[in-house]
Amino acid sequence: MRLEDEIQQKEFKDDYNKAVVNILFTQSYIVTKQNSLFKPFGLSPEQYNVLRILRGQNGNPITVSSIQDRMLNKMSNASRLVEKLKQKGLVLREECPVDRRQVDIMITEKGLQLLNQLQTEILNQNIRLIKLDNEEVSQLNFLLDKLRG
């Protein structure tokens, strides 16, 4: 559906300005759907993302600032998200022996199990959410990667 119709705006100054609004609106469309999927599991999309980053470490610990670097939202607060996950028993946090300023984070068995439970649902939902064919979705990824320079 045309963005102009969805937000009841007559027209945009130019395609660049429409694109900015289009990306913000589409992100909200996706996050809203993700939220309802995560809800029953007591996770937020960002918490899920942090768990995925930890799983990607294959058992190696990773510091809080490295998590921050890999998060989708660079301004987010990895420290507090990790604290939430720890309270749920999904991650372990311990002082780094080499540099006591740093804190090593690892995903727990419980965290891995939760991810496995969610994984199939997420993958399927993501495919359903994006109503494009293979050619188009590959083109979209190309454009988004290029867009950021």
Add this chain to the structure above:
Amino acid sequence: MRLEDEIQQKEFKDDYNKAVVNILFTQSYIVTKQNSLFKPFGLSPEQYNVLRILRGQNGNPITVSSIQDRMLNKMSNASRLVEKLKQKGLVLREECPVDRRQVDIMITEKGLQLLNQLQTEILNQNIRLIKLDNEEVSQLNFLLDKLRG
């Protein structure tokens, strides 16, 4: 820059799942830049968006729920955003005479002036942010509109 390199992820399950993450990441890229532009003016991106919706009314009042419908983030809280704008003297809020449940919102002269001040900067920044040529940005808009179905 390739998403995989920016968030240091080896690969995605498929292009659909990459596209979801790509949209979330690109939205964060845009909002971060927008925030720094709005900061000196004491506005958040969402507050700016509400002001734009009000200006689009050309002097006619609009209810809180109509604002909500047109907002980029459907789950946002128009009521509280309007309250913030009112505190800054950028909007007027008054009981709707026809239906006392409703509240009519209008942008003030001060609000219009602020928008005019910001407009050129925003338009220029948006063009700079999107590092695509005319053909590509039009293709991107087509794909995003189609994506949501």
Add this chain to the structure above:
DNA sequence: TTGTATTAAATGTATATACATGCAAATGCT
């Protein structure tokens, strides 16, 4: 080695998002 700068993480504050709930006004039904 001592003082300064830098770095890593935590914390504080304001705003925004997500969603449930409350309340008053309006609507609809009998």
Add this chain to the structure above:
DNA sequence: AGCATTTGCATGTATATACATTTAATACAA
């Protein structure tokens, strides 16, 4: 008219974002 339902908005609570500040540990230069 009387009462239940719906609608429009406000408010409460938890989480997340944006950004400044703090605290402790480390690096480095004089």
